[in-house]
Amino acid sequence: MDLDEEGDCISLEDLMRTHVYRKVVAELDQVVVKYRFVEDSDIANLHYFQAVIKAVLRLHPAVPLLVPRPTNEACQIQGYNVSKHCIVYVNVWGMGRDPKVWDNPLEFKPERFIGSSIDVLGQNYNLLPLGAGRRYCAGMLLGHRMVHLYVASLLHAFERDFPREVLKDSSEIGGIALKKTLRLVGTAKPRLAESLYRK
Numbered sequence: 001m002d003l004d005e006e007g008d009c010i011s012l013e014d015l016m017r018t019h020v021y022r023k024v025v026a027e028l029d030q031v032v033v034k035y036r037f038v039e040d041s042d043i044a045n046l047h048y049f050q051a052v053i054k055a056v057l058r059l060h061p062a063v064p065l066l067v068p069r070p071t072n073e074a075c076q077i078q079g080y081n082v083s084k085h086c087i088v089y090v091n092v093w094g095m096g097r098d099p100k101v102w103d104n105p106l107e108f109k110p111e112r113f114i115g116s117s118i119d120v121l122g123q124n125y126n127l128l129p130l131g132a133g134r135r136y137c138a139g140m141l142l143g144h145r146m147v148h149l150y151v152a153s154l155l156h157a158f159e160r161d162f163p164r165e166v167l168k169d170s171s172e173i174g175g176i177a178l179k180k181t182l183r184l185v186g187t188a189k190p191r192l193a194e195s196l197y198r199k
């Protein structure tokens with residue numbers, strides 16, 4: 001199975017780190033139990049898992065500089081003069097790692113989002129992986145739901161087995177969309193009742 005091919009919206013590398021993975025799977029087994037697959041309605045009850053997705057999107061936003069936008073008039077942003085017809089990039093990758101905003105910014109710690117009202121839907125300017133304002137991601141709600149459902153389903157239904165070097169490597173190749181340098185290629189072993197996979 002090649003998760004990289006299908007998982008363009010999300011980098012799974014941090015999620016696969018052992019202690020986080022164990023906690024996510026334990027929560028999935030408790031909320032979804034093991035005799036059925038994950039359903040959309042389960043996501044609201046997967047609090048730790050939701051925090052993990054925020055933590056991944058903070059450090060690895062799929063579109064690191066958002067979509068370049070031209071200014072239609074001259075303006076000032078935080079004391080900087082920006083002229084008309086300038087192309088503006090919003091560096092959400094940098095914002096997600098800003099030590100003025102995040103304690104230990106490079107630490108992957110989903111717990112920081114537990115009990116916090118910060119979400120990724122464009123209301124909190126510290127965390128904007130889907131953009132904000134008039135030109136925010138038009139598929140925001142769909143993309144957000146699909147990422148949760150897709151990743152939760154994979155983690156619940158299959159035991160991960162990725163080579164160590166792939167899990168340890170968190171380097172990325174920049175561009176319009178961020179990609180892992182090492183492809184996340186591994187094997188997947190079913191972990192639920194065999195009959196479920198035959199339907």
Ligand code: HEM
Nearest residue numbers: 009062063066067129130131132135136137138139142143
């Ligand atoms: C998790 C998956 C997705 C991520 C991470 C993502 C991310 C983004 C980002 C960062 C932007 C730029 C926002 C800005 O400049 O402020 C954007 C724009 C956009 N996205 Fe998404 N997106 C996702 C899923 C989708 C889906 C599923 C659709 C369509 C069904 C979609 C359609 C669009 C469109 C049309 C725009 C351009 C909006 C505009 O310029 O007015 N996206 N997306």
